Amino acid sequence: MKRIASLLLLLSLFSCFHVAAEDKKDYAYYGFEPDIVTNYISNRKKLGFVKISVELMVNDPTDLVALEHHDPLLRSAIVEILGNQEEDKVKSLSGREEIRRECFEMVNRLMQQETGKETVVNLLFTKYLYD
Template sequence: MRVLRHLALTIACALIVFAAPASAQTKANYAYLGLEPDIVTNFISPSARKLGYVRVTVELMINDADQLEIAEHHMPLLRATTIEIFGQQTAEKVKSLTGREDIRLAILKALQDHMKRETGAEIIKNVIFTKYLYHT
């Protein structure tokens, strides 16, 4: 009985040791691509006499470093989509933290949809705002 327990423990340890390198091989190979220069655009202001504007530094998290060149090729579409989405926002949404997250998610979904339509793959894993300034 003791031998069987020892054998079972040895097999379990061996499985853990041999499984570890396999999980290391499936490690993600993300890349990052900045929308250069910063996005600077107007948004809907509560006052018709004043325009609000936002300046945002946007970084795109790419699913795989091998897809970086594809994303760079579609940079005009990615920039235009981001600017268009910001231009449709209200001042309240731009100023609030929850609104900022809603905008980020809307941009992510739109970019993924565009890339899926153009390339057959989403390519964009995430959208990150590294600088976010607004003025009304």
């Protein structure tokens, strides 16, 4: 009886690992080089600037070629979004998340127009500096 219980336990563990292995995706990341640096709308007399590192997460590593090809277009769109932000939004955590989400949606919209599919699963700010 103990052997049967042990065997059933092993079979259930194996099936759990098998399902987990099937659910794994082959994610890849595309990083913009160099970092993106631009001005934003400042409340002060001097210009404010923001410097960010952006990583785009995709499901399929073959999508990296399309991202690299459209890098200038995507970079320009992110710079434009950042440049139109108010200082309070740039400097707040909730504002940063709104900016990230807006960049993510724009990148996917542009990729949809250029390639016919939304390739980006997530957009990450890995560095976010402002003055």
